[in-house]
Amino acid sequence: METEQINSDYKLQAKDIILGAQMLFVALGALVLVPLLTGLNPNVALFTAGAGTLLFQIVTKGKVPVFLASSFAFIAPIIYGVQTWGIAGTMCGLMAAGLFYVLLSILIYFQGSEILHTLLPPIVTGPVIMVIGLILAPVAVFMATGMTGDGSFELVPRNTALIVSLTSLGVTLAVSLLGRGMLKLIPILCGIIAGYLISIPLGLVNLDPVREAAWFAIPSFTYPEWNLEAILFIVPVAIAPAIEHFGDVLAIGSVTGKDYVKDPGIHRTMLGDGLATSFASFFGGPPNTTYSEVTGAVTLTKIFNPAVMTWAALIAICLAFVGKVGAFLQTIPSPVMGGIMLLLFGAITVVGLSTLVRAQEDLTEPRNLAIVSLIMVMGIGGMSFSAGAFTVKGIGLAGILGVLLNLILPGKKKKSQE
Numbered sequence: 001m002e003t004e005q006i007n008s009d010y011k012l013q014a015k016d017i018i019l020g021a022q023m024l025f026v027a028l029g030a031l032v033l034v035p036l037l038t039g040l041n042p043n044v045a046l047f048t049a050g051a052g053t054l055l056f057q058i059v060t061k062g063k064v065p066v067f068l069a070s071s072f073a074f075i076a077p078i079i080y081g082v083q084t085w086g087i088a089g090t091m092c093g094l095m096a097a098g099l100f101y102v103l104l105s106i107l108i109y110f111q112g113s114e115i116l117h118t119l120l121p122p123i124v125t126g127p128v129i130m131v132i133g134l135i136l137a138p139v140a141v142f143m144a145t146g147m148t149g150d151g152s153f154e155l156v157p158r159n160t161a162l163i164v165s166l167t168s169l170g171v172t173l174a175v176s177l178l179g180r181g182m183l184k185l186i187p188i189l190c191g192i193i194a195g196y197l198i199s200i201p202l203g204l205v206n207l208d209p210v211r212e213a214a215w216f217a218i219p220s221f222t223y224p225e226w227n228l229e230a231i232l233f234i235v236p237v238a239i240a241p242a243i244e245h246f247g248d249v250l251a252i253g254s255v256t257g258k259d260y261v262k263d264p265g266i267h268r269t270m271l272g273d274g275l276a277t278s279f280a281s282f283f284g285g286p287p288n289t290t291y292s293e294v295t296g297a298v299t300l301t302k303i304f305n306p307a308v309m310t311w312a313a314l315i316a317i318c319l320a321f322v323g324k325v326g327a328f329l330q331t332i333p334s335p336v337m338g339g340i341m342l343l344l345f346g347a348i349t350v351v352g353l354s355t356l357v358r359a360q361e362d363l364t365e366p367r368n369l370a371i372v373s374l375i376m377v378m379g380i381g382g383m384s385f386s387a388g389a390f391t392v393k394g395i396g397l398a399g400i401l402g403v404l405l406n407l408i409l410p411g412k413k414k415k416s417q418e
Helices: 002-038 042-059 072-111 114-119 122-144 158-178 181-185 187-199 208-212 228-256 261-283 292-301 306-320 323-329 334-358 366-381 394-408
Strands: 068-070 288-290 384-387 390-393
Touching (some): 002 042, 002 072, 002 187, 002 292, 002 306, 002 334, 042 261, 042 323, 068 261, 072 228, 114 228, 114 394, 122 158, 122 228, 122 394, 158 181, 158 187, 208 323, 228 261, 228 288, 228 292, 384 394
Antiparallel strands (some): 384 390
């Protein structure tokens, strides 16, 4: 009987490992997209995603079946930050964003989850999310047409780039609309694969770096350097993902039939996100957040065991130390990513719009009109405010402005009237 029990345990463990690999595969396309777009190291992103997920599980007592990885909301500020302060300075700002989540988790612990809706209602977070997507739109077009992200010079001839980027876009759309089962959960990965394959005969892929890379290699960690300007620029961006996190936790709870807002508590899940983000930034990785793709996979497979996510995290950490994996990912031509970005950044904008729609906000009401208008125009238009050497603009300005306007403008509806 003991032998049968041991064999059964091994089979269950082997099944969990396979399911964990499957969950990582679902998240992989979006996971590697952020570092490849922002100039961060994909091996570091794999390591910090895996380690961040384990840290999240410790904080939440291993009760929530989620996988943490790169947040799309931070793409624009990371791109700007890397160009302006370098990776080390940008990581300082991202670490502070993680600590902002920690402060929010403390607020939620003492004030309850309603404090989030008081400080960050849909009328603020919706347009801020839209600003994130719209600010990134030129980057997507530049890369899809063979230019660098800032449009300064041409990397690939325009017509060649369009063939590759539109193939990536077309396959991504086809899979998201027509795909079935697990395939429907990996449209980004499918688009990247299709774009990569068509890039090979067009002479855009150079595999020499893969051949030269070692099988085992320590990821190229980059540690933060103090930069107050980066902190002031990046921390306000964390406003939108904070609300998205609340929605993600509600979503996974509805799938599993458990109330994670109460147990382990939204303050713990927010704390887990914050600590995982700060941990990732300490090593040079992108911020961590809960992944909707993985929630979709949990919905489809009905696998609610958080241990599966533990295996996904461990596999991600192991892959981070395979040098050839990172070298291969960095051979992906920029037009491939550009094609994905055309859809992705538009989708971010639509998420912001749907946030307003779901909240049934009357945008013609003067107070709401003022908040949304000023967030959008100042965020997208390039308005900036400076104090000495420090400047707040773009998404950061939009976030701060939205919170302040919501708090100080008169005419806010009372909850009993809504």
